[in-house]
Amino acid sequence: xxxxxxxxxxxxxxxxxxxxxxxxxxxxxxxxxxxxxxxxxxxxxxxxxxxxxxxxxxxxxxxxxxxxxxxxxxxxxxxxxxxxxxxxxxxxxxxxxxxxxxxxxxxxxxxxxxxxxxxxxxxxxxxxxxxxxxxxxxxxxxxxxxxxxxxxxxxxxxxxxxxxxxxxxxxxxxxxxxxxxxxxxxxxxxxxxxxxxxxxxxxxxxxxxxxxxxxxxxxxxxxxxxx
Numbered sequence: 140x141x142x143x144x145x146x147x148x149x150x151x152x153x154x155x156x157x158x159x160x161x162x163x164x165x166x167x168x169x170x171x172x173x174x175x176x177x178x179x180x181x182x183x184x185x186x187x188x189x190x191x192x193x194x195x196x197x198x199x200x201x202x203x204x205x206x207x208x209x210x211x212x213x214x215x216x217x218x219x220x221x222x223x224x225x226x227x228x229x230x231x232x233x234x235x236x237x238x239x240x241x242x243x244x245x246x247x248x249x250x251x252x253x254x255x256x257x258x259x260x261x262x263x264x265x266x267x268x269x270x271x272x273x274x275x276x277x278x279x280x281x282x283x284x285x286x287x288x289x290x291x292x293x294x295x296x297x298x299x300x301x302x303x304x305x306x307x308x309x310x311x312x313x314x315x316x317x318x319x320x321x322x323x324x325x326x327x328x329x330x331x332x333x334x335x336x337x338x339x340x341x342x343x344x345x346x347x348x349x350x351x352x353x354x355x356x357x358x359x360x361x362x363x364x365x366x
Contacts, residue, residue, distance in 0.1 A: 170237040172266035174323045176313050177279055178333055180268035182291035184253035187217040189272055193246045204232035216283050219256050228263050237264040278331040278347035286333045293334040293342035308341045
């Protein structure tokens with residue numbers, strides 16, 4: 140700072156402090172979630188349901204305020220053992236704690252909801268995969284209904300750079316993150332494909348489009364008939 144006027148040094152110091160505090164507040168107070176393929180969201184969740192948000196209440200615990208959503212579950216795709224109905228889901232009330240905020244404007248709208256079981260409570264947050272059921276592609280619906288459940292032995296690895304590699308045969312490279320970096324869920328792997336074990340421990344991307352599945356089944360039937 141030799142030769143720098145004191146008022147300029149003071150301004151520089153102030154800007155540095157503001158920048159550092161801003162970064163810290165983003166890290167401490169912000170909620171950051173990594174993007175995940177729908178299959179990864181299914182496999183990592185403790186429960187996956189289709190249901191409607193029909194009620195909302197605020198309550199407090201010793202640690203923090205929370206919100207309890209009342210849910211009308213219409214289909215359970217995955218749940219803790221012995222749980223045949225899901226009626227309530229909990230989330231932190233603060234956005235900085237990754238609390239999930241749902242506006243009850245349309246109680247008839249069905250949602251695909253994933254979440255976790257924590258100390259006997261079913262919990263959701265901003266990092267969970269929660270989207271309107273109608274917004275899913277036919278391939279994604281098929282995935283949540285049957286395909287993803289059978290493919291959780293496979294692991295989907297996001298590719299964030301130009302030189303990505305896989306460490307085992309059980310992995311599939313998710314390049315939607317690289318190609319559609321702003322919204323990877325709009326990529327073709329997210330919307331139409333699942334990472335499926337081919338029966339020998341080798342996992343590969345497999346299209347779940349109805350037309351491709353029909354062609355694949357027809358080819359398999361032809362091969363079986365030829366034998």
